[in-house]
Amino acid sequence: MANSVPHLRLITVRPRESRASLQVGTATFPCAIGRSGIRRRKREGDGATPIGSWPIRRVLYRADKLSLPATGLENWAIDRHDGWCDAPADRRYNLPVRLPYGASTESLWRDDDLYDVVVVLGQNDDPVIPGLGSAIFMHVARPDYGPTEGCVALKREDLLQVLSRVTPDTRLLVG
Template sequence: MSDIIVTSNGILRHGGLRFRCALGKGGCKPEADKREGDGATPLGRYALRQVYYRVDRLAAPDTRLPLQALTPQDGWCDDPGDPAYNRHVVLPFAASHEKLWREDSVYDVIVVLGHNDDPPVPGMGSAIFLHVARADYSGTEGCVALALSDLLALLAVLPPNAAMQIVSAA
């Protein structure tokens, strides 16, 4: 099966599936121009590395991707000066980080995209995920976001080597 295709006008397609998605509030920009904190979704092709989910809020998603339940100690380093930059970390953590166990529902399911991770280049962007969209599909910090039901439907049909290609709308 082909890649997941996400267009800069907020449409995600995979096989016969087609979903509305939220993108970065800073728009989309070429991967080489992506910077930490710019709120932009990076254009490019990214492997889907890992799925995390809130075990207290939903059952394990049906997926062939690597799957792990979140805990309140899960975080993601977003400090370009730290050796753990753009990596999963265990909280408490001294450097700047995002908490993955959130009060809202946007991180109830998180799919880690392989953006700036092999190896991470400090300042080129961290924590680019596929996650749950807010009800109004408002802009993300650079991630791609789907309605929970759409995200779960997508995960159920993806092969273990799935990738997402984010492209400019024609």
């Protein structure tokens, strides 16, 4: 990719706020982050975006709403039965699951458009440690950039632009 970038840097002015900027090369995009700001010691349900350097694993998208995103990453089209396990005691914690599922999950098929494009980040996945956070994604922001539960959210057009510049070696730097 001619314009690929080695990393995306999340810039926060005040660590406890839920707004930030995402720097991608020379471009900067407004984004929403967790309702509790950024935090080094991420815990399930704390509403914080975890501090760290996170690999970008893959892109999930709603094929009924947009075409395959242009990116150097692996893509998966999602459907109504796709979910993500957020139950720390379950063996599939912080992993994709098919719905219905016997433990607590987050549905990836949403009516509010936030998960039309989902970028899976490698936070707490190698290895998965129960309780240290699940479903930390980059996804589409609410129109008012309202806070997330720990994810990074951008305007859909901005997220698609970012995806066009990343490769499997790109990392999200939070901190």
